[in-house]
Amino acid sequence: MQGGTLTATGGTTGSGSYGISANGSVTVSDATVTATGGTGKYSYGLYVSSNSPSVTLSDNGSLTARSESADKAGGIYFQNPFGSAGSVTVGDNSTLLANSVILYDNSFTEKPLAPTGNGSWLIYGQSDQPSAVGGTYTLEENITIESGNTFTIPAGSTLTIPEDKTLTADANQLVVNGELVLEGTFDNATELEGSGNLVLGEITLTDDEGIGAYAGYHLKLKSKKVTYTRALPVNSQYGTICLPFVPTSVAGGQVTYYQVLELESDEITLVETDFEAGKPLFYQTSGTGSITFSAESAAGVELVTTPATDNFMEGTMSVATPTAGYFLKNGNIYPIANGDKVKVKPFRAYVKGQNDASQASVMSVNVARP
Template sequence: MCNDESRGINTLDGNLTIQGGGSLTARGANTTSDGSSYGIKVDGSFTQQGGSVTAIGGNVSGNNPSSGLNVSGTVTVKGGTLTATGGSAAINSSYGISAYSSSVTVSDATVTATSGSAGYASYGLYIDSSSPSVTLSGSSSLTARSGTATDKAGGIYLSNIWGSTGSVTVGNGSTLLTNSVIFRDSSFKENPLAPTGDGSWLIYGQSNQPSAVGGNYTLKENITIPSDAKVTIPEGSTLTIPNDKTLTVDNANQLVVNGELVLEGTFDNAKELEGSGNLVLGEITLTDDEGMDEYKDYHLKLKSKKVTYVRALSDNSQYGTICLPFVPTSVAGGQVTYYQVEKLESDEITLVETDFEAGKPLFYQTSGTGDITFSAESAAGVELVTTPATDSFMVGTMSVDTPTAGYFLKNGNIYPITDGDKVKVKSFRAYVKGQNDASQASVMSVNVARP
């Protein structure tokens, strides 16, 4: 105890260096009188070189703060794990880490700074100086979260009332997770501060943050975007939800995708998402029964890590029509040649060989038997379309269709759709446009134009 304060570890007028590969826990007691509580308090600089350090501030019921780690000088963590947690502060402020120096530097280490609820302010990581900065390098990870507060709160809060400089730098290989990054300048204005660097980050609780996602950030835990926050993935950045993680929002408009959202795990509002970017799904298998019905209502442009479609071949024909929402990079089961309609006459259809395009309605010919598997796979995502491309002579189907005019392929022959006929065209196929006409032949002949 010192002046009714509780300090788990205390240094007066000196630096503190922690070395070795062991573990250390320093805990400040709860205070009921007019005293603050610190897990570790250093009246100098703090340096950690490996090991596991836990600093916990106690709950404070009087008019004083609680801080997991309170440092007058710089904070440097080179390797190891540092966990700093502030207790609740009934009247004053709670800090995970509070530093009254120029910098917090993390190199090849994991740091977690979490503050508790507070009657005034709650800060996960707080720096107050004339040049406040946070720098992550190597394979570092920083998580900084604030609790609830009556007046102010910030996951990372940099205060510089002497000037206009402050920075958060996330180096290549490092990650940052925080609910907000705020800079208070000499005019006492609080503004969002965008991190810089080649690493990755997610800032999930700050509506006015211009760089809410940086690089390619992958969720390492389940995250809920607060109901009063709107998060935008900017162009050039990617947020990945892996298959064992969940991103939760109250409304889809809380997340705007102008970059990419990779959805392998759980996000219940994916169809309603807005933005100019892409939604990258995990592995999907398309079927004739379902078609693209499951994906037609998505607002974002779609991609998939891997997409597969199997076409069962008719026993008596090696001709067919096809209209797939992706460009296959692998076709297993037989050699396939694709054709489009070049000319349509009353008794003859002329086909010409062509390249495959996503959404393009085509005829095909194959030497295969049984079935053919069309697939494509890409770490960056395979582009999908939900609407067939416009064609002068053919109509593609992404779901089951029942045309009343035109021409359809059956058992290797092409027939006109006559009045009253009900022709069911399955998903991922095509039929030829046309008007019912008495002059049409009952069976159309096919002519393949030679290049």
């Protein structure tokens, strides 16, 4: 197939129903081919019988090959009982969508056949397929993973669900060892397992919700764009901050970050430091009204959902109520005394410690100079 569009659909038979049946090799170059097997004892989207069967996509070629449920079925099915060869090659800028890719060879058994190439593909209905996703594949239609089928996004590959598309499956039908970019709909994203990343769309963090909406995810999280705005108290020079991302832009005033260097009975000494995701920090700003922390990346901004801790400070990503330590209010630092509880809002921090009678009622702040 060179150029143009071809749609081939098998009908209903008592034996075999094929979208396309071919001998030898099949090539799709700068063309769009949709091959769907119909209803019969055998159902194949693309059936190729040869001593060396092959499918090659190139130059923006697109192939969709699917089958109906049958005793013998395959999206792409190679019949080679006299040899063991068979190949599916997806070239640059080409795409393949199939519910399965199977080779029946001289061992007289059906085996999964993994595509190769620099293009992208999704094979969504074959649990034993070692290369279910290749390259960066973006759904162009809604897909449902039938009950009993599973597939894995391997490391180095990406499946993207765009805004107007839906992937319907249980969480245990999909393992993410590469990346799942979720801009559209997948209802069980919080339950997904794997060693890879879940890349969400735009996230706006607020003090009302904290990290709660994202704390339940099992996968490592990224976001295309993440934003957090902090309302600044009047006449307050210092604040505390603990964000799940590293901001690449801060709007509303220049900000300098500090960590605690030393804690004495009446003074806290701060030293300038770099920003890290999840790291509890003090900050100093010249801004008024509010400041907005944001980061944006096509590859995804990494997020953490658990705050880090150091020798002196504890970060918060949801509301915390410490009964000991030191807290910042209206630019002053106070010890938590007599077992009182202090409400610390999300994305802030407090100083750890156990207070005694010698503690000053208000701590002064000293900034160490390099």
